Amino acid sequence: MAGCEIVRVAVPNRESGEAIDEIRRKISIPLVVDIHFNWRLALIALEKGADKIRINPGTIGSKEAVREIVKVAKDRGVPIRIGVNAGSLPKDILKKYKGSISEAMVASAIREVEILEEEGFQDIVVSLKAFDIPTTVSAYEKFSQLRDYPLHIGITEAGPMPEGAVRSAVGLGILLSKGLGDTIRVSLTADGVKEVEVAWEILSSLNLRKRGYIIVSCPMCARCSVPLIEIAERVREELKELPPRPLKVAVMGCEVNGPGEAKDADIGLAFGKKGAVLFVKGNPVRTVPFQKAIEELFQEIEKLK
Ligand code: SF4
DSSP, X not given: OOOOOOEEEEOOSHHHHHTHHHHHHHOSSOEEEEEOSOHHHHHHHHHTTOSEEEEOTTTSOOHHHHHHHHHHHHHHTOOEEEEEEGGGOOHHHHHHTTTXXXXXXHHHHHHXXXXXXXXXXXXXXXXXXXXXXXXXXXXXXXXXXXXXXXXXXXXXXXXXXXXXXXXXXXXXXXXXXXXXXXXXXXXXXXXXXXXXXXXXXXXXXTTSOOOSOEEEEOOXXXXXXSOHHHHHHHHHHHHHTSOOOXXXXXXXXOTTTXXXXXXXXXXXXXXXXXXXXXXXXXXXXXXXXXXXXXXXXXXXXXXXX
């Protein structure tokens, strides 16, 4: 289980809209439905049990179309996310703010927010995503000075791994550090599970949320005499097989500095020429033979329950 807490699906046609209730029955997390162009699909999704509707101001069409969605969402108590994307801004706004994409993004969001507010609807979430990090950060900062709605944050089309993970971490890291962001999405050209794993790494790096194991390992230097890359990778893969818990596990390349450098870790191995020192909170517990080091590490992890 990767730990996804909200899932979003696109509904590009009637058939996908009709499938919402079946999807809803099979999952236990909120289902957000993404609507472009055809507002009637939002009505189908709402009727079929969508937990949130995402509309893109650049593609959803007229004010009247948005009002139709709002009416039904209001009746059903379903929130609406105004999902602004730098790549699909309304033409008139782009023309007006051509000097600043972030301002155009904010203007697009505000115009849509006002339509919802005119209908007495305030169950609103806003996202302002771009590929460019300074543009994204600036858009969220500007919007948050104008309205106090929850923000869904993300760096859109961030790319494949590892570039996309780095770009997402930098962008989301800046926003979260500024206190901006209520839900996050990591957008990668990769398996969705990777997106969730990267999202958890970002949250855990900032001590905002903790879930599974955190692995601490050193960059190796001349003191390292073992194939640490392979060892760390094996520990990482085996940790993924265990039920998640917030435990910091270290894999260090030498016993001289390893336990000290990783004293924050709950448990770890520091390798020497003849074996590895097994340590807990920086304190050596015993020395174990190289061949049995990983096995003994996992036995100790079990005992830490
Ligand atoms: Fe070098 Fe040891 Fe530090 Fe790893 S733990 S970087 S091998 S000194």
